[in-house]
Amino acid sequence: xxxxxxxxxxxxxxxxxxxxxxxxxxxxxxxxxxxxxxxxxxxxxxxxxxxxxxxxxxxxxxxxxxxxxxxxxxxxxxxxxxxxxxxxxxxxxxxxxxxxxxxxxxxxxxxxxxxxxxxxxxxxxxxxxxxxxxxxxxxxxxxxxxxxxxxxxxxxxxxxxxxxxxxxxxxxxxxxxxxxxxxxxxxxxxxxxxxxxxxxxxxxxxxxxxxxxxxxxxxxxxxxx
Amino acid sequence: xxxxxxxxxxxxxxxxxxxxxxxxxxxxxxxxxxxxxxxxxxxxxxxxxxxxxxxxxxxxxxxxxxxxxxxxxxxxxxxxxxxxxxxxxxxxxxxxxxxxxxxxxxxxxxxxxxxxxxxxxxxxxxxxxxxxxxxxxxxxxxxxxxxxxxxxxxxxxxxxxxxxxxxxxxxxxxxxxxxxxxxxxxxxxxxxxxxxxxxxxxxxxxxxxxxxxxxxxxxxxxxxxxxxxxxxxxxxxxxxxxxxxxxxxxxxxxxxxxxxxxxxxxxxxxxxxxxxxxxxxxxxxxxxxxxxxxxxxxxxxx
Numbered sequence: 001x002x003x004x005x006x007x008x009x010x011x012x013x014x015x016x017x018x019x020x021x022x023x024x025x026x027x028x029x030x031x032x033x034x035x036x037x038x039x040x041x042x043x044x045x046x047x048x049x050x051x052x053x054x055x056x057x058x059x060x061x062x063x064x065x066x067x068x069x070x071x072x073x074x075x076x077x078x079x080x081x082x083x084x085x086x087x088x089x090x091x092x093x094x095x096x097x098x099x100x101x102x103x104x105x106x107x108x109x110x111x112x113x114x115x116x117x118x119x120x121x122x123x124x125x126x127x128x129x130x131x132x133x134x135x136x137x138x139x140x141x142x143x144x145x146x147x148x149x150x151x152x153x154x155x156x157x158x159x160x161x162x163x164x165x166x167x168x169x170x171x172x173x174x175x176x177x178x179x180x181x182x183x184x185x186x187x188x189x190x191x192x193x194x195x196x197x198x199x200x201x202x203x204x205x206x207x208x209x210x211x212x213x214x215x216x217x218x219x220x221x222x223x224x225x
Numbered sequence: 226x227x228x229x230x231x232x233x234x235x236x237x238x239x240x241x242x243x244x245x246x247x248x249x250x251x252x253x254x255x256x257x258x259x260x261x262x263x264x265x266x267x268x269x270x271x272x273x274x275x276x277x278x279x280x281x282x283x284x285x286x287x288x289x290x291x292x293x294x295x296x297x298x299x300x301x302x303x304x305x306x307x308x309x310x311x312x313x314x315x316x317x318x319x320x321x322x323x324x325x326x327x328x329x330x331x332x333x334x335x336x337x338x339x340x341x342x343x344x345x346x347x348x349x350x351x352x353x354x355x356x357x358x359x360x361x362x363x364x365x366x367x368x369x370x371x372x373x374x375x376x377x378x379x380x381x382x383x384x385x386x387x388x389x390x391x392x393x394x395x396x397x398x399x400x401x402x403x404x405x406x407x408x409x410x411x412x413x414x415x416x417x418x419x420x421x422x423x424x425x426x427x428x429x430x431x432x433x434x435x436x437x438x439x440x441x442x443x444x445x446x447x448x449x450x451x452x453x454x455x456x457x458x459x460x461x462x463x464x465x466x467x468x469x470x471x472x473x474x475x476x477x478x479x480x481x482x483x484x485x486x487x488x489x490x491x492x493x494x495x496x497x498x499x500x501x502x503x504x505x506x507x508x509x510x511x512x513x514x515x516x517x518x519x520x521x522x523x524x525x526x527x
Contacts, residue, residue, distance in 0.1 A: 077440035105441035
């Protein structure tokens with residue numbers, strides 16, 4: 001689904017990531033971990049075409065990201081659900097309109113009226129908050145709304161960057177459970193987190209692989225956790 | 226053509242979700258409306274000026290080119306004889322359609338603005354005027370002048386070209402200035418809409434970023450902005466145009482005969498329909514300006 005080959009990325013000369021090769025197979029569940037500033041978010045951005053690698057190749061759905069036009073990138077993002085670290089919403093639209101935004105921008109606005117949206121809101125437990133505006137939401141509610149928005153297009157891949165960053169343990173368990181459910185439905189899931197206890201808690205429920213970024217490179221860190 | 230179809234689809238489509246993704250803006254929207262209205266108001270006047278001076282240039286050119294005047298500045302007792310002699314010459318001159326001597330009353334009327342209505346012409350050595358109307362081929366002024374010099378020494382031929390030429394030139398220049406003003410007004414409208422659109426795009430950078438992240442194409446994002454600015458320009462220009470036309474309508478007008486340039490300023494006949502083009506043109510300018518601004522801004526974002 002997503003394939004990185006000898007990828008390097010540098011911000012203004014200083015190399016943050018180098019020689020990274022990675023393959024996310026369909027239906028796999030990956031964690032991406034590493035210290036703060038190690039390049040987790042950068043790697044995530046490379047995976048959904050928000051950044052282009054300074055060296056090497058990134059292929060998403062077997063297409064080189066360098067060959068994508070701006071419209072191709074837009075189409076790609078409809079197939080990749082992303083939960084951002086700082087989940088941003090359109091503050092003048094209600095929660096349910098924000099969650100349905102991907103449908104609207106892709107010309108499938110009619111589906112936003114259907115029962116599916118209600119089911120989705122139910123699933124993330126935001127039914128009561130559907131009419132609220134994003135600034136009125138708590139941290140956990142924002143994260144869940146972001147997750148709902150990421151999956152409403154039924155994407156093949158869900159990328160979540162610190163989805164449990166601002167929430168308490170119980171809420172992070174709930175969010176994780178939602179992501180595991182998605183994986184069981186066949187979605188490829190990649191979660192970036194620095195929270196090792198979260199990874200440990202997951203391992204019993206799903207076959208997850210852990211990728212760790214250290215010294216600008218990526219390592220498979222399965223056994224030692 | 227693409228602009229035209231894009232414009233109509235932008236304007237005819239009802240407000241949709243796509244338009245709501247950009248938060249409503251209050252004050253700046255009114256500024257755009259106001260500026261579009263003011264520009265349309267000015268455009269109406271520039272248009273009135275261009276059309277009126279164009280009309281005048283044509284009128285002066287056509288009427289004056291085909292008339293000439295002969296002045297018989299003879300002593301009173303010879304005046305009638307010389308006038309008759311000149312008229313006889315004119316009868317046999319090629320290119321002269323009609324020629325007639327002005328009556329005392331007509332001459333008094335011409336002089337009335339300067340000397341008052343009670344002027345007794347017979348007491349003054351006022352020269353007799355002969356009005357000559359040429360055929361469409363025109364006459365040979367130099368030849369006529371020579372014949373008059375030989376037979377009616379006191380006759381002076383004035384074919385009006387001396388004062389006609391600068392007037393026609395001035396009128397055409399005025400018309401050109403009017404059109405140049407209209408072009409400038411259009412350009413200023415474009416500049417103003419571009420500035421407003423850039424400001425709106427910059428103010429909504431976060432909205433645009435969110436839309437890009439959830440898979441919106443540039444076209445989709447641009448549409449919301451384009452529709453707003455096109456509508457504002459259209460509505461503002463329509464109001465400005467109506468006010469401008471009302472102002473032109475109530476310009477004081479002189480009678481037909483006395484109509485000078487200033488009182489003739491305004492629209493006549495079908496020319497009243499010309500200002501109706503201003504709002505659609507303003508909308509077109511806003512459409513293109515916003516589209517270019519949006520495209521430029523969006524391509525600069527990731």
